[in-house]
Amino acid sequence: MSINYLDRIPNNVNLSEDRTLQRALEHWQPNYLKWWQEMGPESSQAHEVYLRTAVSVQPDGWAHFGHVRMPDYRWGIFLAPQDGQRKMHFGDHIGKDVWQEAPGEHRANLRRIIVTQGDTEPASVEQQRHLGHTAPSQYDLRNLFQVNVEEGRHLWAMVYLLHRYFGRDGREEADALLERNSGDEDSPRILGAFNEKTPDWLAFYMFTYFTDRDGKFQLSALSESCFDPLARTTKFMLTEEAHHMFVGESGVSRVLQRTAEVMRQRGIEAPDQVRAAGVIDLQTIQRYINFHYSVTIDLFGADQSSNAATFYSSGLKGRYEESKRTDDHQLKDRAYSILTVTNGELKEVEVPMLNALNEVLRDDFIRDTVAGVGRWNRVLEKNGIDFRLQVPHKAFNRQIGTLAGVRVSPEGIILSEEQWQAHQDEWLPTAEDRAFVGSLMGRVTEPGQFANWIAPPVIGINRQPINFDYIRFN
Numbered sequence: 001m002s003i004n005y006l007d008r009i010p011n012n013v014n015l016s017e018d019r020t021l022q023r024a025l026e027h028w029q030p031n032y033l034k035w036w037q038e039m040g041p042e043s044s045q046a047h048e049v050y051l052r053t054a055v056s057v058q059p060d061g062w063a064h065f066g067h068v069r070m071p072d073y074r075w076g077i078f079l080a081p082q083d084g085q086r087k088m089h090f091g092d093h094i095g096k097d098v099w100q101e102a103p104g105e106h107r108a109n110l111r112r113i114i115v116t117q118g119d120t121e122p123a124s125v126e127q128q129r130h131l132g133h134t135a136p137s138q139y140d141l142r143n144l145f146q147v148n149v150e151e152g153r154h155l156w157a158m159v160y161l162l163h164r165y166f167g168r169d170g171r172e173e174a175d176a177l178l179e180r181n182s183g184d185e186d187s188p189r190i191l192g193a194f195n196e197k198t199p200d201w202l203a204f205y206m207f208t209y210f211t212d213r214d215g216k217f218q219l220s221a222l223s224e225s226c227f228d229p230l231a232r233t234t235k236f237m238l239t240e241e242a243h244h245m246f247v248g249e250s251g252v253s254r255v256l257q258r259t260a261e262v263m264r265q266r267g268i269e270a271p272d273q274v275r276a277a278g279v280i281d282l283q284t285i286q287r288y289i290n291f292h293y294s295v296t297i298d299l300f301g302a303d304q305s306s307n308a309a310t311f312y313s314s315g316l317k318g319r320y321e322e323s324k325r326t327d328d329h330q331l332k333d334r335a336y337s338i339l340t341v342t343n344g345e346l347k348e349v350e351v352p353m354l355n356a357l358n359e360v361l362r363d364d365f366i367r368d369t370v371a372g373v374g375r376w377n378r379v380l381e382k383n384g385i386d387f388r389l390q391v392p393h394k395a396f397n398r399q400i401g402t403l404a405g406v407r408v409s410p411e412g413i414i415l416s417e418e419q420w421q422a423h424q425d426e427w428l429p430t431a432e433d434r435a436f437v438g439s440l441m442g443r444v445t446e447p448g449q450f451a452n453w454i455a456p457p458v459i460g461i462n463r464q465p466i467n468f469d470y471i472r473f474n
């Protein structure tokens with residue numbers, strides 16, 4: 001399972017033994033690099049960045065840290081080790097050997113799952129491409145670039161599966177992954193949240209907290225797949241994903257820490273006074289949470305979905321932590337409650353669980369998300385600030401599923417269109433909020449220095465000091 005860095009494409013899948021596949025991927029590689037130059041992080045080509053690169057797929061010591069010129073990063077194909085004994089552990093085929101090749105009858109669904117996941121990876125790089133110009137510190141700029149190169153690698157992971165297991169249509173899908181672009185009018189990315197802008201660093205931290213966490217839950221469900229190569233690929237992607245969510249959670253924590261410090265020192269509370277002190281008011285942070293949370297929970301799809309049932313029963317996509325659950329792993333007579341609107345009220349109704357598996361995964365995501373918001377509130381509490389952040393109601397600002405288009409307040413009250421219009425500026429970031437946050441963004445490049453609106457991190461990367469040269473600007 002050791003990683004071969006001598007090949008043009010680093011890999012641990014013995015790529016050199018399959019010349020046709022190797023040639024096909026080497027043909028895709030320059031197109032990827034061209035995409036990276038055109039759509040990847042702006043003006044980053046000359047920087048040397050203190051990046052981690054995978055050197056093994058073992059949980060311990062898998063990463064090597066060192067300064068790398070961004071375009072020289074070694075994107076490659078790394079799968080978690082194969083467990084030759086693995087059996088199908090959910091769905092209609094429980095107990096049979098897992099698939100090592102794409103099963104003919106599920107080929108189209110499997111390809112669709114891989115393409116949808118693959119599409120999100122370059123999308124987030126595109127969404128974040130301007131942020132380097134306004135990084136609040138070298139430390140943060142390094143973290144942005146680390147996330148970016150790893151999302152690029154996640155694209156490689158999905159492209160490998162398409163090329164290796166799906167023949168000609170797989171290669172066409174791999175090309176198309178470089179042709180769609182985030183926010184593009186003619187050929188946008190597949191999922192809504194990945195066509196939104198990430199215009200400032202507060203949005204970046206929210207994105208990595210909420211939307212990369214959607215990634216964690218999708219990848220976890222795919223890491224249970226009975227198509228073994230998909231399970232092994234996503235398993236290793238999850239190792240990288242943890243850092244992305246750390247960037248988000250710690251980023252928002254540091255913004256809160258700085259705002260709370262300034263509020264306490266000056267004895268101020270009103271949002272305009274807080275803004276005048278050059279830090280981000282808590283109300284604006286709450287509106288960013290409302291936006292990113294609601295857009296992200298839409299990514300789990302419709303609350304009732306026959307596709308979700310098919311993906312599960314056919315063994316393509318499991319539940320989060322499928323192996324740890326103690327039910328029959330087929331779910332044929334189980335029910336699950338989802339929210340609907342009946343007679344102008346939000347009501348829970350029971351539906352067959354198989355059809356509600358998107359909702360099951362969304363609820364797992366929500367539990368995980370709420371825990372982190374609790375940790376943010378402790379930052380406020382420690383600083384003696386009474387304000388508390390919260391995630392909005394599940395039905396707030398939804399565009400997908402039963403709740404799409406229903407007007408609901410963050411507290412879960414159904415509203416008329418007029419009531420919604422009258423209050424939405426209190427609940428979602430306004431153009432003015434975004435302009436204010438944007439006005440704080442300015443590039444800080446001195447090692448150990450941080451923009452005024454954010455506190456320094458508690459510790460550096462890979463035990464380096466906080467004033468380490470994370471970026472060598474050339």
Ligand SMILES: [Fe+2]
Binds near residue numbers: 154
């Ligand atoms: Fe990713």
Ligand SMILES: [Fe+2]
Binds near residue numbers: 151241
């Ligand atoms: Fe990620």
